[in-house]
Amino acid sequence: MGKIKVVHYINQFFAGIGGEEKADFKPEVREEVIGPGMALNAGFKGEAEIVATIICGDSYFGENMDEAKAKVLEMVKEYDPDLFIAGPAFNAGRYGVACGTITEAVQNELGIPAMTGMYVENPGADMFKKDVYIVSTRNSAAGMRDAVKKMAPLALKIAKGEEIGSPDEDNYIPRGIRKNFFTDKRGSQRAVEMLLKKIRGEEFETEFEMPDFDRVEPGKAIEDLSKATIAIVTSGGIVPFGNPDHIESSSASKYGKYDIEGVDDLVEGEWETAHGGHDPVYANIDADRVIPVDTLRQLEKEGKIGKLHRYFYSTVGNGTAVASAKGFAAEFSKELVEDGVDAVILTST
Amino acid sequence: MRLELGQVLIKDVQFGEDTKIDNGVLYVNKEELIALIKEDEHLEEVDVDIARPGESVRITPVKDVVEPRVKVEGPGGVFPGILSKVDVVGSGKTNVLKGCAVMTTGKIVGFQEGIVDMTGPGADYSPFSKTVNLVLTCEPVEGLKQHDHEKAVRFAGFKAAAYVAEAAKELTPDTVEVYEIDTLLEGVKKYPELPKVGYVQMLQTQGLLHDTYVYGVDAKEIVPTIMYPTETMDGAIVSGNCVSACDKNTTYHQMNNPVIQDLLAVHGKELNFVGVIITNENVYLADKERSSNWTAKLAEYLGLDAVIISQEGFGNPDTDLIMNCKKIEQKGIKTVIITDEYAGRDGASQPLADADPLANAVVTGGNANEVIELPAMDKVIGHTEFIDIIAGGFDGSLHEDGSITVELQAITGATNEIGFNKMSARGF
Known part of the structure; x- marks a missing residue:
């Protein structure tokens, strides 16, 4: 197998085009490795290579969602890559939503393995963590090195169709998919140990986080x-x-x-x-x-x-x-x- | 209260002329056992079979599993209020036939429940794939009403277990475990530095095939009460439920409650295990409110610092679980809850029917909706024709070649909520 072909998606800021004043930048594809792509490329250690970078302004994407998405998909399709990566978006909200939207579309509409990265509190994370692998990054670009270190190995696994480990092992935001596994201790023993930690005020890890419960308001009364x-x-x-x-x-x-x-x-x-x-x-x-x-x-x-x-x-x-x-x-x-x-x-x- | 639990290790079960234990082998006089069980006029046909770990045998539907035990010394007998008088049990000496179990099968009622495979992938999920099982197939007389039928088969399991256990009455056990529990005030005086911990055990009490009995009393009819941890070791709590077999406690589970065992293991060292609060899971809201009010009241009254709460079942009892957890936490008593999950076959759905942020320490027995392929077995004890309609089965679960595609919830004990197994689940 040759090198894994990668198309990378970034916003106008990380492309070095400009900040908020350039946020209306329309989708454009360049056959080069730009900005965070450099570090990602290095992180692939020769196993994969970015063949094109798609740049789009955050406001443009947000305000012209359907059009922008269609355009980017078209660009991705042209290169027929083995892998699509968006971001990382850190805590940039519009960028995170764009990364999530486009990653989900590439994965589900084009059937191309895809992933992105962002801070866990980025609104894009909640919107898309169930659909795509989102590597959990720090909240600002200062965490770029750390983000790339986590994104590159997971991206390679996804591209190669290898089994993905737990969120802790592979550094992604949990998608909320529950899978059974066997531990080395029976449940009662785990409960006793958890209780002792809780009593002593030590840190403990619950095996199941309580979900946000979906409560439905009763409808209005029927008048007649x-x-x-x-x-x-x-x-x-x-x-x-x-x-x-x-x-x-x-x-x-x-x-x-x-x-x-x-x-x-x-x-x-x-x-x-x-x-x-x-x-x-x-x-x-x-x-x-x-x-x-x-x-x-x-x-x-x-x-x-x-x-x-x-x-x-x-x-x-x-x-x-x-x-x-x-x-x-x-x-x-x-x-x-x-x-x-x-x-x-x-x-x- | 002090109980010596003597373990008589059983390596194999075989049919023989006399019912006896010799050199770790339990010999059973089949005819005598069948005659004893058939004394119940409700049972038309009774057969007995043996299933050993590693054999290509499938047992279904499994109604109950019982560990044979016999009282050697001290007040009362095993299964008080059921087979023995209602003396308070849990002290003296009891012998256990360790390594074997009595299992009941046959057409049960309504929805037939529970699969135990003695080998293959299914055997990883049930504790009863690892015991040598004396299996009773009980078929009812025609026209027997469902509630009477359930009771007849329930009693058949207890009688058979008591019958074989009698063989261990005079034996010297291979090992002896000693459990000693002080009274509340003595314990507190003895361990002033240790946190006072209780165990809130929720019992399944939702009706036919969902019932549990305490000293012979239908637990639907109880208000929460306190027990010594050793009482259940003599069969004070027995099972009448097996529906959605993965997270129902068989009588075997009740006799070997691992939460009680693991709390006793650190009792007097890391914590002071004060006692067990049993409560029910009735279907009426008023009952749920009353019972959870009472568990919280009793936990407070006992001066507990922390409790483990175990659930039995899912869905409707999730409400009881969260009510218990919330009300006990609101008294300033720390909780860990043990539950299991119904997160859909793909694991992507909300796994509990109720939730609260105070339930921040959870142990899970796993996702019961996860699907498993069970290959055909050479021999079936019981009936496989109900596989499509058991809880966990679906149209087309049973394949022509005898293999089965089912959710784990069909496997007896797979996602047990008293922490019997090593299975858990995590988010991906």
């Missing part, structure tokens, strides 16, 4: 229920008997949409739960306990609610990834809106 169309959505796993869509008993990969036109009561033997995380006996005897179709029909007859929506949506919440649940809801919420549903009763188990 007697005119409202109400739908049922459940994570309690109620399905027609036999579970025709084979919704999993845990870690569901799908949801079902079921017609309850003319159904006044969910009776045993016609409906059941697919959920494996609760005692199914009572749900199977009377599925209305999980989704109150009988009560809603009654309220419909009494005119207290306008209408019970013809379909209900159901999945299994048990062990189901939040990302999957969000995906299901994003899809069927559109249908609910299109069908003129005013409110949803969400039940869980």
Whole structure:
């Protein structure tokens, strides 16, 4: 294999074109190694080589995102590189966002291995750390040497398709992807040691950082229920008997949409739960306990609610990834809106 | 309270004419054992098999795993309130058949749970791939209601364990572990300099196949209470749950609680292990609030400086876990929590259903959604036809050649939350 061909992306400042007054500089490609590229090239130790440098002003990129991105992608494509590197952007916010945006696009739209580097508090880091490898750098260009020392080896690994180590081993900002591994101590022992450190006020490392929890504001109250169309959505796993869509008993990969036109009561033997995380006996005897179709029909007859929506949506919440649940809801919420549903009763188990 | 736990090392289990232990081999009279288990009118058919580490054997669905133990000296008997009278246990002498286990399988109810492979990649994840297992396949009489069925199979495991353990009653154990715990006030006087540490053990109590029993009482019906650390070593807490088998505590786990063992290992040296607070994980909000209020109250009342909190299960109990952690931290008592994760098959999703910044010291048993390929085994004990619908399985999990693609959550004990295993997870 010959040398790994690299295209490098930098902003107008690191290209030596100018500061804020030149931030509207339009994308331009030069077949040379410029600024931080010199140090990167040296860091590759002959294994890789920068064949072109793309320069773009930060304001230009930020204000003309689609256009700038398309233009840069076109330039990258022309060189058909084995690797794309952007930055490092340190704590420069617009530059960081540009680096993240373009790295993600090169990786996902062109399928070319790509990476960037920036300070962990750069807004670009939060936006893109899940999508691309971002080497964790210091907050200013004074950290250039350190940044390059970390970026060059990871870049080579990415280009060669080698297995990437942990964030600590390979110096990137954690992407939030959880992977199992075996340690040399059982969990209880790790807990006792962590507790002793915590008691003594020593530094300890949690094995799992608490996530920023996604809390949803309740919607506005319905002013006139007697005119409202109400739908049922459940994570309690109620399905027609036999579970025709084979919704999993845990870690569901799908949801079902079921017609309850003319159904006044969910009776045993016609409906059941697919959920494996609760005692199914009572749900199977009377599925209305999980989704109150009988009560809603009654309220419909009494005119207290306008209408019970013809379909209900159901999945299994048990062990189901939040990302999957969000995906299901994003899809069927559109249908609910299109069908003129005013409110949803969400039940869980 | 002082307990001497004698370990009778078992190298192998074989069928024989008499049930006895000879030279590290447990011989079992199969017919006698089957006759004993079949005394329960709810069980139509009972078979017994042996599965050894390294053999090409798959056991599924696994309902429970029990370690055979027998009381040699001192008050009460093993499994108080269940097989023995309700004396307080945890003192005197108990003999353990170390290295073997009784396992129960057969059609259970609803969602069939748990896989244990005795060899191959799956064997790295279950502690019961390393024990010689005496496996009971129990099939119910027709028309048996699910709750009765669960109870019959649960009791079958305890009875079989007690039956074989009797063979160790007169034996001199190979090794003896001695555990000694002072009363609260004596301990504090004895170790004035040491931090007072407790263990908050959360018990799974969400209904059928999600229940736990304490001295025979359904733990749904308890309010949090205090126990000596040695009581569980005599089977004071037993399992009635196996759904999403990766993070449920079998009775074997309860008898060998590693948090208790590891706290006792440093008791009197680095900390003063004051006791165990047990609590439940009921599904009603009022129960969650009451129980977490009480764990915090008891931790405060005992004058604890710090606690380890272990969870059982996931999702709904994440709420109980965070409530316990938050309320105890708010009393100024430091916590470490042990949990596991459901971060999606790709590991990219939010892994817990509840979170709080006060939970800043976490030990994880790993991501239960991670997928594993289990090759076909030469022999199956139990039933594989349910693989597609067990928790962790999906449409097409069971392949024609007998191999299985499942999430780790299907493997018994894989992501255990009392810290039984060496597995963890980290962010990439």
